[in-house]
Amino acid sequence: MVAEIRAEQLTIALIRQLKEGDRKGFLKLFLDLRPYDQAVQFMDIPKKHHQLLLEWLDLPTITEMLPYLEPDEQMEFIRSLGPDKAIPVLDMMQNDDLAAMLTDLSPEEIDRLTGLMLKEEAENVRKILDYPVETAGRIMTNRFVWVHENYTVGQAVEKLKNYSDYAEYLNYTYVINSDKQLIGVLSYRQLLLTDAETPVRDIMSRRVISADAQTDQEDVAKQFARYDFVAIPVTDGDNVLVGIITVDDVIDVIVQEADEDIEMLMATGKQIDFRTKPVTAAMRRLPWLILLLFIGLVSGSIISGFEDTLNQVVALTFFMPLIAGMTGNTGTQSLSLVVRGLATEDLDLKTAIGVVFRELFVGIIIGIICGGLISVIAFIWQGSFILGIVVGASLVITLIIGTLAGTIIPLVLSRFKFDPAVASGPLITTVNDILSLLIYFGIATMFLNQLT
Amino acid sequence: MVAEIRAEQLTIALIRQLKEGDRKGFLKLFLDLRPYDQAVQFMDIPKKHHQLLLEWLDLPTITEMLPYLEPDEQMEFIRSLGPDKAIPVLDMMQNDDLAAMLTDLSPEEIDRLTGLMLKEEAENVRKILDYPVETAGRIMTNRFVWVHENYTVGQAVEKLKNYSDYAEYLNYTYVINSDKQLIGVLSYRQLLLTDAETPVRDIMSRRVISADAQTDQEDVAKQFARYDFVAIPVTDGDNVLVGIITVDDVIDVIVQEADEDIEMLMATGKQIDFRTKPVTAAMRRLPWLILLLFIGLVSGSIISGFEDTLNQVVALTFFMPLIAGMTGNTGTQSLSLVVRGLATEDLDLKTAIGVVFRELFVGIIIGIICGGLISVIAFIWQGSFILGIVVGASLVITLIIGTLAGTIIPLVLSRFKFDPAVASGPLITTVNDILSLLIYFGIATMFLNQLT
Numbered sequence: 001m002v003a004e005i006r007a008e009q010l011t012i013a014l015i016r017q018l019k020e021g022d023r024k025g026f027l028k029l030f031l032d033l034r035p036y037d038q039a040v041q042f043m044d045i046p047k048k049h050h051q052l053l054l055e056w057l058d059l060p061t062i063t064e065m066l067p068y069l070e071p072d073e074q075m076e077f078i079r080s081l082g083p084d085k086a087i088p089v090l091d092m093m094q095n096d097d098l099a100a101m102l103t104d105l106s107p108e109e110i111d112r113l114t115g116l117m118l119k120e121e122a123e124n125v126r127k128i129l130d131y132p133v134e135t136a137g138r139i140m141t142n143r144f145v146w147v148h149e150n151y152t153v154g155q156a157v158e159k160l161k162n163y164s165d166y167a168e169y170l171n172y173t174y175v176i177n178s179d180k181q182l183i184g185v186l187s188y189r190q191l192l193l194t195d196a197e198t199p200v201r202d203i204m205s206r207r208v209i210s211a212d213a214q215t216d217q218e219d220v221a222k223q224f225a226r227y228d229f230v231a232i233p234v235t236d237g238d239n240v241l242v243g244i245i246t247v248d249d250v251i252d253v254i255v256q257e258a259d260e261d262i263e264m265l266m267a268t269g270k271q272i273d274f275r276t277k278p279v280t281a282a283m284r285r286l287p288w289l290i291l292l293l294f295i296g297l298v299s300g301s302i303i304s305g306f307e308d309t310l311n312q313v314v315a316l317t318f319f320m321p322l323i324a325g326m327t328g329n330t331g332t333q334s335l336s337l338v339v340r341g342l343a344t345e346d347l348d349l350k351t352a353i354g355v356v357f358r359e360l361f362v363g364i365i366i367g368i369i370c371g372g373l374i375s376v377i378a379f380i381w382q383g384s385f386i387l388g389i390v391v392g393a394s395l396v397i398t399l400i401i402g403t404l405a406g407t408i409i410p411l412v413l414s415r416f417k418f419d420p421a422v423a424s425g426p427l428i429t430t431v432n433d434i435l436s437l438l439i440y441f442g443i444a445t446m447f448l449n450q451l452t
Numbered sequence: 453m454v455a456e457i458r459a460e461q462l463t464i465a466l467i468r469q470l471k472e473g474d475r476k477g478f479l480k481l482f483l484d485l486r487p488y489d490q491a492v493q494f495m496d497i498p499k500k501h502h503q504l505l506l507e508w509l510d511l512p513t514i515t516e517m518l519p520y521l522e523p524d525e526q527m528e529f530i531r532s533l534g535p536d537k538a539i540p541v542l543d544m545m546q547n548d549d550l551a552a553m554l555t556d557l558s559p560e561e562i563d564r565l566t567g568l569m570l571k572e573e574a575e576n577v578r579k580i581l582d583y584p585v586e587t588a589g590r591i592m593t594n595r596f597v598w599v600h601e602n603y604t605v606g607q608a609v610e611k612l613k614n615y616s617d618y619a620e621y622l623n624y625t626y627v628i629n630s631d632k633q634l635i636g637v638l639s640y641r642q643l644l645l646t647d648a649e650t651p652v653r654d655i656m657s658r659r660v661i662s663a664d665a666q667t668d669q670e671d672v673a674k675q676f677a678r679y680d681f682v683a684i685p686v687t688d689g690d691n692v693l694v695g696i697i698t699v700d701d702v703i704d705v706i707v708q709e710a711d712e713d714i715e716m717l718m719a720t721g722k723q724i725d726f727r728t729k730p731v732t733a734a735m736r737r738l739p740w741l742i743l744l745l746f747i748g749l750v751s752g753s754i755i756s757g758f759e760d761t762l763n764q765v766v767a768l769t770f771f772m773p774l775i776a777g778m779t780g781n782t783g784t785q786s787l788s789l790v791v792r793g794l795a796t797e798d799l800d801l802k803t804a805i806g807v808v809f810r811e812l813f814v815g816i817i818i819g820i821i822c823g824g825l826i827s828v829i830a831f832i833w834q835g836s837f838i839l840g841i842v843v844g845a846s847l848v849i850t851l852i853i854g855t856l857a858g859t860i861i862p863l864v865l866s867r868f869k870f871d872p873a874v875a876s877g878p879l880i881t882t883v884n885d886i887l888s889l890l891i892y893f894g895i896a897t898m899f900l901n902q903l904t
Binding site: 032034036068160161171188192193207209224225226227228230247248250251252254255258259261262263265273274276277278279281282285286288289290292293296297299300301303304307310311314315317318319320321322324325326328329330333336337339340341343344345351354355358361362365366369370373374377429430433437 | 520707725726730734741755759767769780782792796810826881
């Protein structure tokens, strides 16, 4: 690792330079950082210095740093720039970053801001905002280089040189016909190795994989993971090339989708990170907790319905948390297998049925082993053979049902185009709680004469 | 999307061609697929046709397809190739893919296989296998192009052309000195725009971010996500350039790490996907379940310790699952926030303390709201003011403690270099079950005279 000053020492040095008005020294340190690190420093420098800092920075630096600020701080940042600087920054931004930043604004505010921008840039960002969120159209950029099929290799190389800023990332360029339809792909390597006079049409590959602009971003991410792409072209309904998606945006998508899976599985509530304020975090978590509280009352009323049984055999209470807990555990295991499986594999009916039968067998195996174990323990602990049978038999049945519930519910949701992770872990746990209590007390009541 | 035959129809066509011995037709269809899709087709074609299929394919195609097979099937595939084909395939494979494939073999088998390979290739893969699993050294490739600082731009371009196979992915090449130390980075763009006679030393950037070979792969992934890299150079202790990591491998790391987080959070057990057989899946899930079963017995014995209290106020039982469940829910919420936070951010002591205090406030807020709610409900339902107070007060305290447990346990684990997700969701739930039962029955016993 190349020697580097630690981030905190750097912050202290930068603040000192801002206080002393040492513009040259400040820029020497700050411009040597990558945009991500610049954004981290900016957020760590007290707000009172921001005005001076922004005066010192040039517009391209500001533009590159902006997308790495926290989402909530980006619009505030634009406002504090003032219109003279803000408008050129908006014009210079990558359209996908700009669209992401504008997403949460009201339509009026979007109109006001884009109204100030260059007409062409404004139109581009409005087009992106027209696609549904979390689709390919929303994360694509239109800053890319295409070549016409009538170009020669020499003309293509010339165009790439002129637009080399746009092409920093890529080793491919896309070929279109006169209707702007995507018809081929060309690697830089091919360009490097071919005579300048050859028409690109003769050397391009026609086997080009593209994504429709309406495709879910998670499916785009799957394609990148499978085919090891660095970029993928995006087309609209008529195969017209409208943009490209680059791998850096896909990495963000993969992290975001994994976070969403975990948020839903654990019922965490949306978008809480280490910087979220306590009241905000509590308010985002409360809806799930209150819902689960009311569902939990159902368990309570089931138990109260079996009050007579409980009054006669208090020992039944001892195994209640264990049976409910184990059923919840196996259900969430199945649930998370299905949710993550769906994140990396496609689901056809054959696979779905196969998974359900697999989990049925799994439920039977773990049910028999855990149920057998607990019936022996219950018998030894409480000295009642019948109690051992009741507890063991209940656990066998609840584990099988819990496993199936954790499998079938997310599969059905996915089949009907819902996010399978909606069946969050705590929700499955709570459903399984209710089922397991009904089964347990049902069986116990059947054997009540033998138990007392 | 370019028109394509559906995967299942394609499988049927390929099998027919294999049966009919139609080599030409088969290759026309099969070679048009990308390696991932070739591997999917290979796995879907019945085993009895594999021998013929492998005779028809050339070695480069076989080599490219191999890494996309399921991990368990790769070694079987190598064996079925026979030594004449297997050895050149091993020599041609990317060293990181080969290392990944060999990981689970015994040292003797690795020695036997690498002993058959070209000496240089064998040495390279042994070097990779010497690094600990899940480090940068383990996922790097040594198929990359470096240039010496004494090269001119013209010489550098010539070398890139000669090794263009290695460089398909990248838009950067790395500059080393005579001690093989990494001293700079050079973009293809710079090469394109500079005179052939210029020494690369004059135009390279010396600000090169690299990863030490011992770095955890998760930290490497964080760097890619932050800096939007397509590749990163890997150095050993003396800053000697030993390999590069490309973004396609990092995508696999990010997916794998997210899966691991979920596996641990949900206590799923390792490596179960849609194809895992029932008995295998059950055996991988059982250890956690049996552990949780025994911990669940602790809850049971706590309840049995409060048998007298329960006998006098059966209504206490009704709220037992609710209190235990809510405490588990808030604990797993906190846990997953911390685990995912650690996956994308670095943890310093200041952040850790901040998060603990934030979660303390969150616990107090949700405790007071949920506790207040349930005490009103309990009062109305059971008509006992004191019962309402007992249930409500218990929930306030258990929610605060549950939230803190879900926060502090993974933070402490992470501080001592354990994977924070070891504190799996069900484990936190079970710990919180025990704490909540102790608090609930403790408070209830204190108020026992007023309750009866």
